[in-house]
Amino acid sequence: MALATLGIVALDCPDPRALAGFYAEVLGGTVEGDGEWVELKVGDRRTLAFQAAPGHVPPKWPGSDGAQQLHLDLDVDDLDEAERGVLALGARPLDTEDRSRSWRVYADPAGHPFCLCAC
Incomplete structure (x- = not known):
C-alpha cells in the first residue's frame, strides 16, 4: 500500500x-x-x-558545481518539429548535438532543463 x-x-x-x-x-x-x-x-x-x-537561480546542466534539481521528459512524435517549436517559444538548447539519440535537452525560459524524447 x-x-x-x-x-x-x-x-x-x-x-x-x-x-x-x-x-x-x-x-x-x-x-x-x-x-x-x-x-x-x-x-x-x-x-x-x-x-x-x-532571486531564483536556475539549475546548472550539466555541472559539477550545482545539481540540475529535476527535469521534465516530454514525449514527442517528431523531435525536429518539436525542437523548432520549443526554440521559437524561447527555450534554449543544452545538449542537442548528437542527432542519433532519441532525446535532446533544452532549458525553458526560466532555465529549468527539460528533454524532448521521441516516443
Missing part, C-alpha cells in the same frame, strides 16, 4: 504566469491563476504548477 499519491509538480521561477504560458504552448492545457502560484491543467488529472521565487 502506498503512503501517498503524487499531487502536483511545482517549478520555482521568477515569473509563474510567463513560464506557465511557455509550457501551455508546449503541452497544451489551461493556465489558471495569477501572481505567486499559477497552475497548468493538462488533461483530466495532470497539473504542473509554477511558484514565484524572487
Whole structure:
C-alpha cells in the first residue's frame, strides 16, 4: 500500500504566469491563476504548477558545481518539429548535438532543463 499519491509538480521561477504560458504552448492545457502560484491543467488529472521565487537561480546542466534539481521528459512524435517549436517559444538548447539519440535537452525560459524524447 502506498503512503501517498503524487499531487502536483511545482517549478520555482521568477515569473509563474510567463513560464506557465511557455509550457501551455508546449503541452497544451489551461493556465489558471495569477501572481505567486499559477497552475497548468493538462488533461483530466495532470497539473504542473509554477511558484514565484524572487532571486531564483536556475539549475546548472550539466555541472559539477550545482545539481540540475529535476527535469521534465516530454514525449514527442517528431523531435525536429518539436525542437523548432520549443526554440521559437524561447527555450534554449543544452545538449542537442548528437542527432542519433532519441532525446535532446533544452532549458525553458526560466532555465529549468527539460528533454524532448521521441516516443
